[in-house]
Amino acid sequence: MEFYSSQINNLVEQLSRLPGIGAKSAQRIAFHILNMREDQAFALAGAITSAKKNVRCCKECCTYTDDELCPICRSPQRNHRQIMVVENPRDMAAYEKTGRYDGVYHVLHGAISPMAGIGPQDIKLSELMVRLQADVDEVIVATNKNLEGDTTATYISKLVKPLGIKVSRIASGVPAGGDLEYIDEVTLYRALEGRTDM
Amino acid sequence: MEFYSSQINNLVEQLSRLPGIGAKSAQRIAFHILNMREDQAFALAGAITSAKKNVRCCKECCTYTDDELCPICRSPQRNHRQIMVVENPRDMAAYEKTGRYDGVYHVLHGAISPMAGIGPQDIKLSELMVRLQADVDEVIVATNKNLEGDTTATYISKLVKPLGIKVSRIASGVPAGGDLEYIDEVTLYRALEGRTDM
Numbered sequence: 001m002e003f004y005s006s007q008i009n010n011l012v013e014q015l016s017r018l019p020g021i022g023a024k025s026a027q028r029i030a031f032h033i034l035n036m037r038e039d040q041a042f043a044l045a046g047a048i049t050s051a052k053k054n055v056r057c058c059k060e061c062c063t064y065t066d067d068e069l070c071p072i073c074r075s076p077q078r079n080h081r082q083i084m085v086v087e088n089p090r091d092m093a094a095y096e097k098t099g100r101y102d103g104v105y106h107v108l109h110g111a112i113s114p115m116a117g118i119g120p121q122d123i124k125l126s127e128l129m130v131r132l133q134a135d136v137d138e139v140i141v142a143t144n145k146n147l148e149g150d151t152t153a154t155y156i157s158k159l160v161k162p163l164g165i166k167v168s169r170i171a172s173g174v175p176a177g178g179d180l181e182y183i184d185e186v187t188l189y190r191a192l193e194g195r196t197d198m
Numbered sequence: 199m200e201f202y203s204s205q206i207n208n209l210v211e212q213l214s215r216l217p218g219i220g221a222k223s224a225q226r227i228a229f230h231i232l233n234m235r236e237d238q239a240f241a242l243a244g245a246i247t248s249a250k251k252n253v254r255c256c257k258e259c260c261t262y263t264d265d266e267l268c269p270i271c272r273s274p275q276r277n278h279r280q281i282m283v284v285e286n287p288r289d290m291a292a293y294e295k296t297g298r299y300d301g302v303y304h305v306l307h308g309a310i311s312p313m314a315g316i317g318p319q320d321i322k323l324s325e326l327m328v329r330l331q332a333d334v335d336e337v338i339v340a341t342n343k344n345l346e347g348d349t350t351a352t353y354i355s356k357l358v359k360p361l362g363i364k365v366s367r368i369a370s371g372v373p374a375g376g377d378l379e380y381i382d383e384v385t386l387y388r389a390l391e392g393r394t395d396m
Contacts, residue, residue: 004291005264011249014242019230025218027288032217033246034253034262041250044212045243048231051209052239055232064232066203090225093202 008034060131062124063089063107072096072104079103081137085128085156087111087144095142103140106131111148112155118148120155129159138166145172206232258329260322261287261305270294270302277301279335283326283354285309285342293340301338304329309346310353316346318353327357336364343370 004012008030016026033041057063058070061083065071072078082103086092092105108123132139139160143149157167173191174183183191202210206228214224231239255261256268259281263269270276280301284290290303306321330337337358341347355365371389372381381389 004287005253005262005268007245007249007253007264008262011245014245017238017242018227020223020226027291028218029216030249031262031287034249036250038250040215041246044215045246045250047205047209047212048239048243048246051205051228051232052234052236052243055203055205064203064206064229066205070203089202089229093225 057109057124058107061105061107062109062127063092063105077102081135082140083128083131083136083138084140084142086142087149087152091142091144103138108143108152111143111152113148113151116148123152125156125159128156132160132163132165136165138168140168140170142170255305255307255322259303259305260307260325261290261303275300279333280338281326281329281334281336282338282340284340285347285350289340289342301336306341306350309341309350311346311349314346321350323354323357326354330358330361330363334363336366338366338368340368 011030011033012023012026015021015029016023018026021029033044036044054066055064056066058065058073059068060073061070063070063072067074073080079102083106084092084095084101084103085106085108086095087108087110089107092107095101095105106124106128108125108128110118110123112118112120112123128139139156141153141156143152143156153169157169160167171194172187173194174180174187180188209228209231210221210224213219213227214221216224219227231242234242252264253262254264256263256271257266258271259268261268261270265272271278277300281304282290282293282299282301283304283306284293285306285308287305290305293299293303304322304326306323306326308316308321310316310318310321326337337354339351339354341350341354351367355367358365369392370385371392372378372385378386
């Protein structure tokens, strides 16, 4: 695209490296940025730089935060004896949105995946084990319901159970509003296996 | 989302203002940026700032460029007597990709839209009229084939014809590879109207 200037090309290229942004969207966003008011464009650039500079992992649960501790780990209203283990901060955000969980979290920043060469030492597992030295009643494993998530869940269960701490896994089944005929077989089977008394 | 830090919230909010990026994608991109190497994140922020600071409109055709003139307006290989009028730089890029046009362009940065309160004075029309004082053989109106684009085309035609300069409009019809049964009626009708001898 030599008909654009090098500055525009560079911006388009940088944007197209972001997840879910292809060449066309990158172009569209680049021109949108050029059309923005200057202060708005600078605010966007500033937000990137400043988030990258200041955001770090919570000392306790390893989610992203500006402070030593994230708001949840700091909160006295949360039950610090119940730890939900998730793969990434977005999963934590998803559970927070339910508004029904008052324990704390532990963010692994990944899942064990022998295929991708990600072992237990590559995710925040040792940080979890350190936390379990305090009084903890339950570890709820809320990793994804796929091969990597299930592998990670099994691994965690094997580490935690010997400590005498209860380990649970979130349920698998038909999603709310789910129409049985459109649900895959594995989910249907799991929903049957996990049936509860009425 | 008070469970994220304010820096992350700010980044997510800034990103979600970009076109085609919803709340979920903004979150995903924000965490991707936090996971990026620091130099990569700063390169992205730098590209935004520097493009916004340095990119301006070409003195001749009004497309975005770093210099006084864009590469196309600077080029002696292009036919400067043939001007294709487009709505925005992306449309210009689209025609450049065909590799079949050797004239120059004029970028309006919009189209006349009484509904949206955009009049002829809000787009780069006066800049086009200034250019037509030089020797120009043809003005090709390549605005979009919608209400705004067609209104703009008619308006330009009325301005340019009295100057004794040829004005043409890009053809409307069935797109290449188009399957007639899936094409809308307006397009089919226009394709019929615009039929050419074989």
